[in-house]
Amino acid sequence: MAILNVWRSAPRWVESPPSEPGSIDPLGYRIESDRIAEKLLPGVTVNTRRARYLSFLCWASDRFGLDPDETDRWEVALSVGEWLRHGSSRVCSYRGIDRLSELTPRPGDPVKPRLLQQSARVLYSGLLSSAGFVDQSGALTDLGGKLAVEFGKAIGSKKRPKRVRGCAGLPCVSDLPNRECSLIAEGLFSETADALVRARTFKAIRRRLWRDARGDYAGSILRCHLGRIDPSNEVAALLRNAAVLELRALPLTRLFLYLYEHDGAILGDVPASARFRCYQVGAEPPGLLADVGAHLRRAAKMDRSEHIPLGKARLLDHLQFRHRQAKPDSPWVTENWQRLRLGLQPQNPPGVHGYRLDAFASLLQDIRDSGVL
Amino acid sequence: MGHPRVQLPQFAAEFFRRFPGGRRRLLALTYRFNVAAFEHSFAQVLTKMVQVDIISGEAPIRHSTRCRLWRAKWPGTFHPKLLLLLSNDRAAVGLGSANMTSEGIGENLETWAFFEHKDDGPVMSGIRRFLERLDAIGVVDPVVGINEFVSCLPAGPDGSSVLSTLEGTLLSQASARLSGPVARLDVVSPISADPSELVSSLRQQFSVREIRLFTNRPAPAIEGVDQYWVLEQGRHSERRLGQAHSKMFAFHRGQHVDLFWGSANLSCAAWLCKGKNANVELLVHSLISEAHWQGMLRSLPENHTWSKVSPGPPEFRVDDRVEAGWGLLHGTFEAGELHLIASGCGLRGLKLRTGFATVSVNLTFQECEAAVPKQVARKLGFTGQSAPNGLDWRLPPSAWQSIPINALDRLGGAEYEADLAGSLFEMYSGRNLPQQHGRSFADDHSDPPGRDDQFDEEKELTRSLHQGELDQFVLKWRLVVRAIGRASTGNDALRACRIRDAVARMTKEAIARPAEWPQYRQRFVKDLLENSWHG
Numbered sequence: 051m052a053i054l055n056v057w058r059s060a061p062r063w064v065e066s067p068p069s070e071p072g073s074i075d076p077l078g079y080r081i082e083s084d085r086i087a088e089k090l091l092p093g094v095t096v097n098t099r100r101a102r103y104l105s106f107l108c109w110a111s112d113r114f115g116l117d118p119d120e121t122d123r124w125e126v127a128l129s130v131g132e133w134l135r136h137g138s139s140r141v142c143s144y145r146g147i148d149r150l151s152e153l154t155p156r157p158g159d160p161v162k163p164r165l166l167q168q169s170a171r172v173l174y175s176g177l178l179s180s181a182g183f184v185d186q187s188g189a190l191t192d193l194g195g196k197l198a199v200e201f202g203k204a205i206g207s208k209k210r211p212k213r214v215r216g217c218a219g220l221p222c223v224s225d226l227p228n229r230e231c232s233l234i235a236e237g238l239f240s241e242t243a244d245a246l247v248r249a250r251t252f253k254a255i256r257r258r259l260w261r262d263a264r265g266d267y268a269g270s271i272l273r274c275h276l277g278r279i280d281p282s283n284e285v286a287a288l289l290r291n292a293a294v295l296e297l298r299a300l301p302l303t304r305l306f307l308y309l310y311e312h313d314g315a316i317l318g319d320v321p322a323s324a325r326f327r328c329y330q331v332g333a334e335p336p337g338l339l340a341d342v343g344a345h346l347r348r349a350a351k352m353d354r355s356e357h358i359p360l361g362k363a364r365l366l367d368h369l370q371f372r373h374r375q376a377k378p379d380s381p382w383v384t385e386n387w388q389r390l391r392l393g394l395q396p397q398n399p400p401g402v403h404g405y406r407l408d409a410f411a412s413l414l415q416d417i418r419d420s421g422v423l
Numbered sequence: 424m425g426h427p428r429v430q431l432p433q434f435a436a437e438f439f440r441r442f443p444g445g446r447r448r449l450l451a452l453t454y455r456f457n458v459a460a461f462e463h464s465f466a467q468v469l470t471k472m473v474q475v476d477i478i479s480g481e482a483p484i485r486h487s488t489r490c491r492l493w494r495a496k497w498p499g500t501f502h503p504k505l506l507l508l509l510s511n512d513r514a515a516v517g518l519g520s521a522n523m524t525s526e527g528i529g530e531n532l533e534t535w536a537f538f539e540h541k542d543d544g545p546v547m548s549g550i551r552r553f554l555e556r557l558d559a560i561g562v563v564d565p566v567v568g569i570n571e572f573v574s575c576l577p578a579g580p581d582g583s584s585v586l587s588t589l590e591g592t593l594l595s596q597a598s599a600r601l602s603g604p605v606a607r608l609d610v611v612s613p614i615s616a617d618p619s620e621l622v623s624s625l626r627q628q629f630s631v632r633e634i635r636l637f638t639n640r641p642a643p644a645i646e647g648v649d650q651y652w653v654l655e656q657g658r659h660s661e662r663r664l665g666q667a668h669s670k671m672f673a674f675h676r677g678q679h680v681d682l683f684w685g686s687a688n689l690s691c692a693a694w695l696c697k698g699k700n701a702n703v704e705l706l707v708h709s710l711i712s713e714a715h716w717q718g719m720l721r722s723l724p725e726n727h728t729w730s731k732v733s734p735g736p737p738e739f740r741v742d743d744r745v746e747a748g749w750g751l752l753h754g755t756f757e758a759g760e761l762h763l764i765a766s767g768c769g770l771r772g773l774k775l776r777t778g779f780a781t782v783s784v785n786l787t788f789q790e791c792e793a794a795v796p797k798q799v800a801r802k803l804g805f806t807g808q809s810a811p812n813g814l815d816w817r818l819p820p821s822a823w824q825s826i827p828i829n830a831l832d833r834l835g836g837a838e839y840e841a842d843l844a845g846s847l848f849e850m851y852s853g854r855n856l857p858q859q860h861g862r863s864f865a866d867d868h869s870d871p872p873g874r875d876d877q878f879d880e881e882k883e884l885t886r887s888l889h890q891g892e893l894d895q896f897v898l899k900w901r902l903v904v905r906a907i908g909r910a911s912t913g914n915d916a917l918r919a920c921r922i923r924d925a926v927a928r929m930t931k932e933a934i935a936r937p938a939e940w941p942q943y944r945q946r947f948v949k950d951l952l953e954n955s956w957h958g
Binding site: 060061312333 | 426428430431432462464466489519527528530532535640641656662669671682707709711716719722724777778813815822823824
């Protein structure tokens with residue numbers, strides 16, 4: 051029998067390599083779109099999509115003061131309650147739906163202390179203050195206090211459930227009583243200077259468009275502002291700027307990503323004319339170059355402040371120039387399109403400013419259903 | 424005390440930094456491969472001039488312009504996870520449970536170890552034997568050049584510490600290594616099919632008194648398993664691990680644990696089958712203390728823990744991921760013939776496109792490869808003199824996709840076309856021939872030569888403006904010989920393997936371009952390559 055050798059050591063657990071930061075927005079369009087979004091909807095972010103988290107956080111602030119752990123645990127309990135109620139259905143897009151669907155907790159299981167990396171307490175803090183529910187020091191205002199009382203009515207005298215089954219009776223985050231809706235609407239639209247800006251934006255956009263905005267990444271709102279608009283209407287002018295920015299950001303970022311993945315090689319040229327398919331850009335050539343050309347031509351008609359050449363070689367040079375301005379310290383590619391940083395992808399491919407409008411439409415949906423607006 | 428961990432990309436980057444050779448290669452064998460995840464994680468390695476080959480069991484989802492992708496020619500499941508690194512004549516071997524996907528590289532609970540020292544001989548020689556078997560039965564395309572790795576690994580006695588299904592069933596190999604009863608068997612493994620038959624065989628074969636299974640939630644009830652533990656996120660965990668994908672089999676015998684770990688799941692396909700229907704699997708046999716094993720189970724990454732649970736109904740989560748679609752991976756244009764390498768076999772009606780033309784063609788892919796008819800290749804611009812370095816393809820009605828042509832000769836993203844001597848010199852020295860295209864070292868991520876590393880012929884090539892074409896030819900091939908020699912220092916087998924490869928390439932080139940390769944030149948180069956060592 052052969053001599054059997056044995057390795058006298060054990061294997062190791064694999065550790066995750068550190069992730070590379072800053073892998074979004076290769077052309078720097080997000081800064082411009084954020085600037086516009088802040089003028090339209092201050093305090094609203096892509097994550098602030100459910101109005102009742104505002105009520106919950108006011109109640110938690112009133113009840114637990116500065117204890118973030120307890121607030122976060124209650125948030126998880128609310129989500130578990132939603133999971134028992136709705137399962138993985140998207141009818142009520144509560145926080146943690148994917149995670150809970152994966153974990154499939156059973157009634158006897160203990161409630162986990164955390165579900166997601168970032169809690170609602172962190173994500174909604176800006177809007178809480180912008181809507182006047184808390185003051186600069188983080189203390190509840192009168193309005194916030196009233197909202198806390200209303201949410202407290204839904205919770206009653208319940209203690210935080212320790213087991214999954216105990217979460218069944220907790221309130222639903224998308225089912226708001228009228229009183230809560232009107233208090234949230236007051237904060238969103240009339241309490242602070244930010245609220246007045248939001249109210250102005252809300253009024254300038256037709257209700258039907260807000261309704262359509264959900265699920266369409268606000269494309270319908272932007273498409274309506276591509277036409278001729280009264281320049282004296284400040285909101286309409288801002289929306290038009292956003293719409294034009296989208297005409298450039300979407301196709302150019304798509305094109306950049308294609309070049310990034312194909313070492314700068316792309317077959318064909320930008321055709322002299324092509325049908326304009328609003329905010330639809332093909333992922334591959336030749337449709338990609340045709341859509342890029344059509345979008346850029348349309349943008350140039352509406353706004354002459356930025357000239358983008360349409361010849362293929364000069365267009366690629368322009369992309370390189372924009373990229374080097376956006377990422378001066380950590381470019382993704384060399385000037386010859388050799389990749390310096392591999393495997394990068396924007397988290398949200400362009401259309402970035404649309405997401406805030408979409409999130410706001412979602413907030414409106416929560417409070418409009420109760421007939422407040 | 425926390426147990427040490429390993430980061431796969433960091434080890435590879437560190438290896439190439441410690442050993443900055445001219446000839447650098449990375450070869451990965453994996454069941455699944457995710458191009459984007461691999462390129463992202465191994466960015467530090469891929470921006471260097473390293474030749475990267477990936478051999479996967481499943482078809483990769485898309486092509487890579489940086490790596491050569493190959494599909495293992497194996498009718499069953501090609502399941503090993505192996506990472507081979509080569510710098511000149513130094514090699515490192517890594518193996519374990521991780522696929523080259525985002526989950527494998529950093530999201531799942533995986534086990535892995537690298538070997539590169541003399542003490543690791545039993546493992547290295549076992550891997551050598553495994554690679555030799557793969558090569559012998561044609562699982563890997565010869566163009567991959569697996570022999571180069573084989574030549575760098577030590578040959579050992581028959582009994583290495585590596586078990587592979589190419590040598591018989593894992594159960595019989597494990598039996599040959601263990602004698603006497605086993606008090607307890609701890610198994611860490613995902614479960615995707617009913618392993619009752621295997622569990623029963625393990626119990627019978629080793630007289631196991633107790634079996635504990637460490638797996639994912641929900642743990643299915645398996646006949647013969649006594650305790651079930653599932654992976655749980657810890658209280659202070661920052662990040663949740665994906666699934667427990669590690670595969671370890673700990674046979675407790677007194678104070679010691681015979682640990683078998685690697686790619687094989689607790690499944691009949693991995694442990695009980697042999698021949699062409701079996702999975703291709705790799706396991707390493709380690710001997711560790713009971714305390715070490717217990718410590719390892721306790722010190723999971725990201726503060727995770729094992730929780731004891733009651734098993735659920737015996738429903739096995741069959742891996743329902745369908746096979747990724749058929750696709751072209753890359754192409755080669757050599758000796759006037761265009762060959763396309765695909766992720767699968769069969770007859771395909773393809774549309775092919777380059778800047779020259781778009782053509783429709785029916786190709787039969789045998790062993791994942793098909794030759795494009797010459798007139799079609801010519802239409803597409805693949806002539807004797809020139810060839811596009813990419814090709815678009817589509818399988819109607821799907822969209823156009825691109826593949827690189829001759830990416831095997833394009834290291835580190837180099838996009839110029841060097842002659843054969845230039846390519847070989849670059850391959851083995853990690854830098855370009857000095858006068859070619861006037862490129863600077865900074866342009867192509869190659870390493871500038873140290874003063875002592877530069878060969879006399881390199882200086883000579885640039886020194887005189889009056890060299891004839893023949894002088895340059897001679898100087899270039901002498902440089903190739905020197906580069907191969909330096910990259911293979913002290914390893915005659917490796918040097919011979921590389922010389923054989925260079926001669927083969929030269930012969931192919933001579934057939935393709937007979938005008939540039941008269942007989943006397945071929946004889947000169949062959950003689951130079953094969954005999955200059957003895958001088």
